[in-house]
Amino acid sequence: MPATHQLSSEFMHDLKNGILSPLLQEVRDDDTLLMGLRGTYITVYYRGGQLLKVTRDSDGYSLTFDSKYDTNSVLDGRLARHGCQDILKRRIRSIDDTAQVVSILSELKRLMDRHPQVKSGLEREFQQVTARINSRSKSSNSSHYFITDIEHKYDDARYDMLGVRWRRNLEHRDRKCLVPVLFEMKYGLDALAGTSGVIGHLKKTLDHLTNAAFLTGLRKNIEAQFSQLSQLDLIKYERGKSTEEFHTVVDHIQIVLVLAEYVPHSEKLMPILDECDKRIAEFNTPGLQVDLRFASASLCGYAMHECTMLTTEQVRLLLDTWKS
Template sequence: MSSANDKGFRGLSDDFIADLQDGGFLSSLIDLIRKDSSLSLEIRHDYINVYYRGGNLLRLSKLKEHVYLPFFDDNYFRDKIGFLEGLPEKIRSVADIDYWRNKLPALKSEMDQWFSINPKAEREFQQVVVWENNNSSISNHTDYFIVDIEYDNKRGGRFDMVAIQWDSNSIARKLQGGYKPKLCFIEMKYGDSALNGKSGMLGHVKQWSEYLGYEENKKDIKEEMLNLFKQKRDLRLVGGLEGNGNLVKDFADDIDCIFLLANHDPEKSGLKNIIRELGQINIPGVGIKFCIGNFMGYGLYKENVISLPEFNKRYARQIYSKG
């Protein structure tokens, strides 16, 4: 087992990684995920989630060495009778994983029907952010890579997305001149109804302050994300870094917490009021920032991740047009 698993961090055992890599009997699943832009694989504690449109299409858990338990949430089914009949209950061979792999288009169709009635726009667009920055044609040129989504360590650390800022210039990508990538946490809010309440912007800042106020928490999550990022690269799930053999071994001391706000209505005053309150909050060693779109895309560039005062100054009319 890897040290990540020994500590209870998210991460896969060495034999799980080997089974997923080229030559392993689960490699056809990884190959599909690399080629299908609608899918995203996220690493958990010795299991993986394959996301589709922000929903969990397939969970694959390790039972023992080279034996895995597949799971699909049958709540997505309109008619639950017999849909998964004939699929292996355990995966221990190429034939087993291929049975499930070939069933995925039908499972995606069931999820499409469910999402038409139960839309999850925030999670769906979150997955688009992952794809654009990790695996799209421009991902080698963005300044951020997404390491994880829907992170919750059950100890106060909860984040929509965990990212690293690894600047796209040659010195940074070669990790020269003392450069260290920065760990970042991103909260995505889709529409104005998501800005307030317990899970709203102020609630997130309170949670950031409580969790990141302890140096041990920062140390642990940095260690966890270094391993997670390495494992994703080992599985060739960060296409924007193909050909880059430089291993990230440490993060910069400071951390950024970033809001990504999608489809805010400038005629609504709620965001302006929230920003006024955010201006009174300071978290030592943590920058509160806002991500702005680069001409309508979700590619994350350092020039477009700006401080709260700059955001307020540059986009006052977009924050509230009636003020």
């Protein structure tokens, strides 16, 4: 499978130096925004939800803002006060058009801030915070993990976050040793069990990883997204003079579970750990090492380091400590 999420050279040019450059600069400057690369379009996320979808076509770029956020039908009036009531309905063909779009993003944010789905969608909001801290913040220069995408859809799979392990000091001189990482975030105890819980997700992921074509395509997407986000200055790390593109290893992949707001006195995780061990032990794809890890904090925070990525046995020891 090819890299389905790689932007065209024309799209990249328009973001870096052309029509869409004011939007890229806004995403660089605004820590509440995150850009997802989707091949024929980009998604600008805010609080884990889609703030704006920008699609390339033969006549400029079209914009999509989900009308469900405008529950009281006030957006048209607010845009009219900005003098651009039709800005979301017409093609974007110039830098001035994009600058006008940037000027009304605050109105779109305001609607999303008040929508029940966004206010209660803490899991997706935490995804975006995790991506920002590990890819674009001051901490990212010392992080061992970088997030290349959230809400990544590929074939019949969906991953909360996609990224790489690229260890500072050990590997930053080598752009061909990135380990692909598939992240799954679960918020609260209720998200751990059931068909969409930890075991259900792990089973589906391992099934996908037995498909060589799927795995190749997934790696190509991670490589393309990391390289292009780097070119767009949306990933921060120690930058040398090399313009070499990034490549992932072919024999190693990590599955990382991020369990947010887990309650220490709960016993729900123990049987899940046993089942995880069983699933990993049964997985057998020659030439591919699959590591299952549970993300934990370095004291307190979202930055990810290899030493804080716990095995199932280390999680058991931690749970035992909490009980004592």
